[in-house]
Amino acid sequence: MRILLVEDDQTVRGFVAKGLKEAGHVVDQADNGKDGLFMAVSESFDTIILDRMLPGGIDGLHLLETIRAQKNRTPVLVLSALSQVDDRVAGLKAGGDDYLTKPFAFSELLARIEALGRRGKGETGPATRLLVGGLEMDLLSRQVKRDGQKIDLQPREFRLLEYLMRHAGQVVTRTMLLEGVWDYHFDPQTNVIDVHVSRLRQKIDKPFPTALIHTVRNAGYMLRDE
Amino acid sequence: MTSEPPPGQPPLGQPPLGQASVASRTGPRPKPPRWARRRTRRGDILRSASLRLAAVYAVLFMLSAIVFMSFIWWATIGLLEREVDAAINADARALSERWTEGGLPALADTIRLRLAGNVDDDALYLMIDPAGATIAGNLATWPAGVVRSDLTYQLRISRDGMRGLADVKAFGLPGGYRLLVGRDVRARAILKRLLTDTLLWAMLMVSVLGLSGAFVVRSLFRRMVRNVASTTRAIASGDLAQRVPLSGSGDEFDRVAETINHMLDRIARLMDGVRQVSNSIAHDLRTPITRARARLEDASLHATGTAEMRAAIERAVTDLDGVTAVFEALLRIAEIEAGARRSAFAELELSGLLDDMAELYGAVAEERGLTLERRAAEPIRLYGDRPLIQQAVANLLDNAIKFSRPDGRVSLSASVDAGLAKIVVRDGGIGMAPSELARASERFFRAESARSTPGSGLGLSLVQAVAQLHGGQFVIQPREDGADGLDAVLFLSVRTGPNDAAQPAVARMEPASSPDHEQESRDALLSSS
Ligand SMILES: Nc1ncnc2c1ncn2[C@@H]1O[C@H](COP(=O)(O)OP(=O)(O)OP(=O)(O)O)[C@@H](O)[C@H]1O
Numbered sequence A: 001m002r003i004l005l006v007e008d009d010q011t012v013r014g015f016v017a018k019g020l021k022e023a024g025h026v027v028d029q030a031d032n033g034k035d036g037l038f039m040a041v042s043e044s045f046d047t048i049i050l051d052r053m054l055p056g057g058i059d060g061l062h063l064l065e066t067i068r069a070q071k072n073r074t075p076v077l078v079l080s081a082l083s084q085v086d087d088r089v090a091g092l093k094a095g096g097d098d099y100l101t102k103p104f105a106f107s108e109l110l111a112r113i114e115a116l117g118r119r120g121k122g123e124t125g126p127a128t129r130l131l132v133g134g135l136e137m138d139l140l141s142r143q144v145k146r147d148g149q150k151i152d153l154q155p156r157e158f159r160l161l162e163y164l165m166r167h168a169g170q171v172v173t174r175t176m177l178l179e180g181v182w183d184y185h186f187d188p189q190t191n192v193i194d195v196h197v198s199r200l201r202q203k204i205d206k207p208f209p210t211a212l213i214h215t216v217r218n219a220g221y222m223l224r225d226e
Numbered sequence B: 001m002t003s004e005p006p007p008g009q010p011p012l013g014q015p016p017l018g019q020a021s022v023a024s025r026t027g028p029r030p031k032p033p034r035w036a037r038r039r040t041r042r043g044d045i046l047r048s049a050s051l052r053l054a055a056v057y058a059v060l061f062m063l064s065a066i067v068f069m070s071f072i073w074w075a076t077i078g079l080l081e082r083e084v085d086a087a088i089n090a091d092a093r094a095l096s097e098r099w100t101e102g103g104l105p106a107l108a109d110t111i112r113l114r115l116a117g118n119v120d121d122d123a124l125y126l127m128i129d130p131a132g133a134t135i136a137g138n139l140a141t142w143p144a145g146v147v148r149s150d151l152t153y154q155l156r157i158s159r160d161g162m163r164g165l166a167d168v169k170a171f172g173l174p175g176g177y178r179l180l181v182g183r184d185v186r187a188r189a190i191l192k193r194l195l196t197d198t199l200l201w202a203m204l205m206v207s208v209l210g211l212s213g214a215f216v217v218r219s220l221f222r223r224m225v226r227n228v229a230s231t232t233r234a235i236a237s238g239d240l241a242q243r244v245p246l247s248g249s250g251d252e253f254d255r256v257a258e259t260i261n262h263m264l265d266r267i268a269r270l271m272d273g274v275r276q277v278s279n280s281i282a283h284d285l286r287t288p289i290t291r292a293r294a295r296l297e298d299a300s301l302h303a304t305g306t307a308e309m310r311a312a313i314e315r316a317v318t319d320l321d322g323v324t325a326v327f328e329a330l331l332r333i334a335e336i337e338a339g340a341r342r343s344a345f346a347e348l349e350l351s352g353l354l355d356d357m358a359e360l361y362g363a364v365a366e367e368r369g370l371t372l373e374r375r376a377a378e379p380i381r382l383y384g385d386r387p388l389i390q391q392a393v394a395n396l397l398d399n400a401i402k403f404s405r406p407d408g409r410v411s412l413s414a415s416v417d418a419g420l421a422k423i424v425v426r427d428g429g430i431g432m433a434p435s436e437l438a439r440a441s442e443r444f445f446r447a448e449s450a451r452s453t454p455g456s457g458l459g460l461s462l463v464q465a466v467a468q469l470h471g472g473q474f475v476i477q478p479r480e481d482g483a484d485g486l487d488a489v490l491f492l493s494v495r496t497g498p499n500d501a502a503q504p505a506v507a508r509m510e511p512a513s514s515p516d517h518e519q520e521s522r523d524a525l526l527s528s529s
């Protein structure tokens, strides 16, 4: 993916850029709003990582509103040191697709960026069937089969698996699951997500020789067919 | 109060009344130029509220005394005067009737008869013919100047060698005869003099009383102001222990002093709260930071391989994540308490929300060998902040699960009563001592028995803030049925729109565990943040 990174703090920018490059992405960097805006409108990117507070007269939200006004639909992840909910809402309202507060773990940022990048490509029509390895999910009849064997899932487990399958091959973090599957925006205090994933594993992986749901250390989970 | 300059700003020239004694003790001060001095002094007197109050008191006192005395005068002397006038008129009317009935002789006879029968010897009559000769009566001559018949004349007369005062009236009779009817009012004059003397003396005494009363008022007022002023001055310069002294009489001044003292108490408690919270913050953030620092330093000095180094760094990052979490929780609580979140309020259905929470946490409970019961309930509609209510319930469920004994039972239920939704999270866990219960929702508070479990002691502070934001209350108490464990009860107002019954009656619920200082320490953090 080609990613534009607009962030004024050099340490954070360097660290994020390095990490993204390591993950195989191409990164263009800007350290102020003006340059960022220029690059965002003159070139095309798969995703933009945008710090909210930027020097140089144009702050993150302003930049975002400007490119959205020009019908630029590039997915944008807003980074901010402000965590208050109103700020989050303002970020999303201005046209942001995701919002991450500082300090953040790089794995969280990477997972979200990759999810955004894929979303940007757009799915070819609403799928009615998801397929990963031997795992098969029919979204209409709400049936799940692995290697032709029917698996009974609770509605929530179904949603969890659907989310993992839609993001197959990508890391999904616990927060992404909490937000994407449960639509919760709070800190669950304990390892609730781990418990639910492990329950799902009992049904999806346990009876079969190979595991599809993998734990990614310090990051989250990934559904992948090896 | 107007006589007091703002603290720390010395008054120009003569210090105002309330400060006189203080200022004189602070030693000589440079004299301002003459014009300024004179002007300030006059200004001070005009501006002295105590003097104004005293003057108003004295003036009012004397005015009312004057009104009172005037009334006495009018009621006695005035009444007597009016009676005399009426008597003279009645006499004259009777005499003129005699004249019409029997003519001159009958009238003369009547006058003589009357004079003979007059016991008090105060009646005066005189009838003269057109030439001025006396026909009947007890006056020697017609007094000069008495001509008009529509006026009452007051005369000095001398009769039988006695001098006296008389009210007389003249009446014309047909044929040029004239009649004079009067009353001797010597007694009234004496009474009048007596009364005047008395009233004058009374006036004098009233003035003395009024002035001394004014003086007392002024000194009372000044004492009060001085007490308040010196106390607040001491507080402004940092001595928070000062209080306004009470006279002990329970009067209005005492009540003002009490109110001020109460306010000072509260401020002092808030300050304590701030101190306590910032100490806790310092402690709770310093510990993980120190740990992280030590790990990193240790690794940089002693690590022998990349693996070891990496492990140390990873643990340090975890420590820093803990710091961030505490920090975020504190900010969040402060944000909630500031009411900033009210803009995110929307209609929501509580029972469904709780069902979902139970589903999310049920798995966790099960994994730890516990059961989470969710009693099905009617839909409960309310107006609130969904993520915050979820967070609060999550904190309660997390505690219940965390502090449960193996094989324990946790239940989550909700009901509505008197405009309040009541969410109860009940556990059969280790419980808390009564003294700890009272402090449970203080920031950073963790019971002794909780030291070994993870957590930072901010969970219940957030629950409390959420309750308050929703016009409710949070109570944590021993289980109602007496079994081991706790009932954590979260009350939320069930108003269904932004303007519907803004403040429900929560006063009737005495919280088992939300003492004043808790609220205050939260206020404290809020104001310090
Ligand atoms: N259900 C409970 N049973 C027994 N003790 C409890 C219960 N709930 C709270 N407590 C006590 O009250 C303290 C404060 O609770 P609180 O939720 O605020 O903090 P915590 O759970 O220790 O940390 P955090 O919630 O921040 O992770 C706990 O440390 C514990 O001692």
Ligand SMILES: [Mg+2]
Pocket: B395, B398, B399, B455, B458, B459, B460
């Ligand atoms: Mg807790």
